[in-house]
Amino acid sequence: MANNYDVAIIGSGPAGYVSAIRCAQLGLKTVCVEKVTQEKEVALGGTCLNVGCIPSKALLESSLVLLNANENLKVHGIKASKISFDLNQMHERKNGIVSTMSKGVAGLFKLNKIDVIQGQAYVADEHTLQIISESDDSNITAENIILASGSKPIELPGLPFDEKLLLSSNGALRIEEVPNRVAVIGAGAVGLELGSVWSRLGSEVTICEALTEFLPNADDAVSKEALKVFSKQGLNIHLGTEVESLELVENKVRMILSNKELGDLEVDKVIFAVGRKPASEGLFDPKLGIELEDQGFVRVNEFCQTDVQNIYAIGDLVRGPMLAHKASQEGIMVAEKIAGKNSSINYKNIPFVIYTHPEIAWAGYSEKSALKKDIKVEVGTFPFQANARALTSNEGSGFVKVVVNQEDDSIIGVHALGPSAADVVQQGLIAMESNLNSEQLGSIMFSHPTVSEALHEAVLSSKGKAIHLNNRKRK
Ligand code: NAI
Secondary structure, three states: OOOEEEEEEEOOOOOHHHHHHHHHHOOOOEEEEEOOEEOOEEOOOHHHHHHOHHHHHHHHHHHHHHHHHHHOOHHHOOOOOOOOOOHHHHHHHHHHHHHHHHHHHHHHHHHOOOEEEEOEEEEEEOOEEEEEOOOOEEEEEEEEEEEOOOEEEOOEOOEOOOOOOEEOHHHHOOOOOOOOEEEEEOOOHHHHHHHHHHHHOOOEEEEEOOOOOOOOOOOHHHHHHHHHHHHHHOOEEEOOOOEEEEEEEOOEEEEEEOOHHHOOEEEOEEEEOOOEEEOOOOOEOHHHOOOEOHHHOEOOOOOOEOOOOOEEEOHHHOOOOOOHHHHHHHHHHHHHHHOOOOOOOOOOOOOEEEOOOOEEEEEEOOHHHHHHOOOOEEEEEEEHHHOHHHHHOOOOOOEEEEEEEOOOOEEEEEEEEEOOHHHHHHHHHHHHHOOOEHHHHHOOOOOOOOOOHHHHHHHHHOOOOOOOOOOOOOO
């Protein structure tokens, strides 16, 4: 392994590994340094693949199958009794998926002739990485360096994770026995997804959220309906509620909450889901002059270039939402920039998804955020209750909502709560990125019966032309 590269990438998450593959495709000699090991093999794939999106989706799916077996089979006229589950097997399935995916990344690296070094990298100067590993320390040099070291779960002051009773999102994916009572701190994507998993598996789940507003970044109509649906599912969501103190008593946690109506809460596990912070500490020599912003984000320009010209930073390490797809897109952009190509990202249209059931997704402006910018909008909404495919799947809750700019008829926001919400919103996003206006999207033929028709009808309804509902205005 020669130790001089065109590009050296620190981190193999969705930012780093995707960037490495694109660099290699463009003919750049590339190395990826990853510190995390799994049974002495390098566990490629970062947070998303190893302790985030993928294992959480595996458990969400298993717990949803259980919920459907218990509650929805009878709707279809199917009779089953004595349904039980084996949590161990659920974890094994999850671990198997993670391992397959991680090996898949290793295979792609091999295919693309990307070198992998196991160890903790430190940027010593503009072109040198010091690598500290269990076996030895070494140096490599590179023309360009990409920082993609990701993020870590935030601990509340004085309440460090012990991963036994006080769990980070990592520990919450490895609980070995279903706890009777679980408290989740934070009602963001992580809190709602993990809260859903343990609630479906039988825990009594209480979610404490500091803000008085539920999902403030979603469209108001979506967050209002989602709160109703999740509460009906049995998630006890308490807004305006913070943890004042915790006491560990004989394998249980006694929590004093700011919301005195709730009283003290005694639970078997506490899952902290209060956000993540960039893993920028100890990553580079401060003499390099790379600036950190608030909360430790590495300062970059729109092309993810740091204050040092040949050093880039991407993914959770830099401004913008901590989302795998945003990270990967930045990885591709930076690889292409390094290879001398024109490449950019439209940060206005980043899709957000929360994998609850029903799923929540959105992209672009909400009705409220458009109004705040003085954009005059017309909105169109279509309920899944009136969508044939959703009803045949027993998935009639929720709706699709589109936000259209009155001035030029452009679609500026798409929101969904319901079946395949992420895919429905993605279709709206493709229309937005392709500058299709609502008239044009409305004139496209959608297959019948599909849940996508709800997007079509929502767009039509913004003009009072929806077919399967009573339009408030008619044209
Ligand atoms: P988040 O920032 O989305 O939500 C954290 C919530 O905790 C906020 O609502 C905040 O008000 C609340 N909070 C903070 N301190 C609190 C306190 N002391 N007591 C009670 N509540 C408190 O962070 P989350 O859910 O941990 O996710 C981390 C990152 O990972 C986010 O950027 C998220 O977008 C991303 N992610 C995305 C997923 C997806 O796309 N499906 C899934 C999981 C994570």
